[in-house]
Amino acid sequence: MRIAFIGSGNVGGALANQLRRLGHEVTLAAKDPKSKSITALLARNPDLKVSPPSEAVGTAEVVVLATPFQVNVEVVKPLAAELSGKVLIDCTNPIGPGLSHGLGSKQSGTEMLQALLPQTKVVKAFSIYGYENFEDSSFPGFGVKPVMMFCGNDAGAKETVAGLLRTLGWEPLDVGGAEQALHLEHMTLLWVHMVRLGGRPPGLVWAVLTR
Numbered sequence: 001m002r003i004a005f006i007g008s009g010n011v012g013g014a015l016a017n018q019l020r021r022l023g024h025e026v027t028l029a030a031k032d033p034k035s036k037s038i039t040a041l042l043a044r045n046p047d048l049k050v051s052p053p054s055e056a057v058g059t060a061e062v063v064v065l066a067t068p069f070q071v072n073v074e075v076v077k078p079l080a081a082e083l084s085g086k087v088l089i090d091c092t093n094p095i096g097p098g099l100s101h102g103l104g105s106k107q108s109g110t111e112m113l114q115a116l117l118p119q120t121k122v123v124k125a126f127s128i129y130g131y132e133n134f135e136d137s138s139f140p141g142f143g144v145k146p147v148m149m150f151c152g153n154d155a156g157a158k159e160t161v162a163g164l165l166r167t168l169g170w171e172p173l174d175v176g177g178a179e180q181a182l183h184l185e186h187m188t189l190l191w192v193h194m195v196r197l198g199g200r201p202p203g204l205v206w207a208v209l210t211r
């Protein structure tokens with residue numbers, strides 16, 4: 001699959017690296033191909049391609065957004081035409097002061113993106129845990145796979161994302177439409193509170209038991 005990354009830091013870098021290793025054609029969208037994050041990532045995996053944003057996104061089937069939330073609008077707005085009809089995986093989280101929800105829990109960042117890009121199939125995924133779990137999603141010896149909850153309005157786009165999740169070792173759990181993203185964003189805050197502030201290990205993830 002042709003996958004473009006907007007944002008190549010902790011999250012984008014980990015996922016781009018893993019997906020390239022799985023054989024996908026991965027392109028990093030870069031205004032500055034010599035930026036710190038692109039340079040560091042290419043040193044880890046020279047098989048990654050780098051292209052200007054409109055070219056990377058325009059030729060991709062799936063686009064991963066892994067930028068600081070506050071730049072999302074300025075980053076995606078100029079790419080609206082290239083993103084039209086595509087799957088956009090939203091890994092971003094609006095975080096406010098004191099680990100509050102960055103949009104006051106009134107609307108999710110994902111719904112905001114979906115409203116801004118009505119022709120794009122936005123799916124929230126890879127958002128509820130720290131990037132360490134995207135570097136390595138194997139949990140051997142537990143007898144269950146780690147779960148990745150995801151949501152979005154387009155069933156086909158979610159199937160595409162579920163497929164990528166499975167190949168990366170996750171148990172995909174579709175939690176519903178984009179309106180569920182607010183709950184996922186609150187789960188992120190819970191995880192950050194427990195791990196980054198509370199000292200629990202970054203390899204803390206959830207699993208699903210069903211009967």
Ligand SMILES: NC(=O)c1ccc[n+]([C@@H]2O[C@H](COP(=O)([O-])OP(=O)(O)OC[C@H]3O[C@@H](n4cnc5c(N)ncnc54)[C@H](OP(=O)(O)O)[C@@H]3O)[C@@H](O)[C@H]2O)c1
Binds near residue numbers: 006011036069093132
């Ligand atoms: N860190 C985590 O554990 C984690 C886990 C799940 C979700 N998230 C969410 O994922 C997103 C990315 O987090 P991260 O930790 O990967 O951040 P990061 O390491 O700081 O990386 C951010 C990336 O976005 C790029 N970027 C920043 N401003 C930009 C702009 N104006 N235009 C284009 N690209 C820009 C940076 O490029 P340059 O290097 O060129 O500036 C960098 O590649 C955030 O929304 C975060 O809430 C984070």
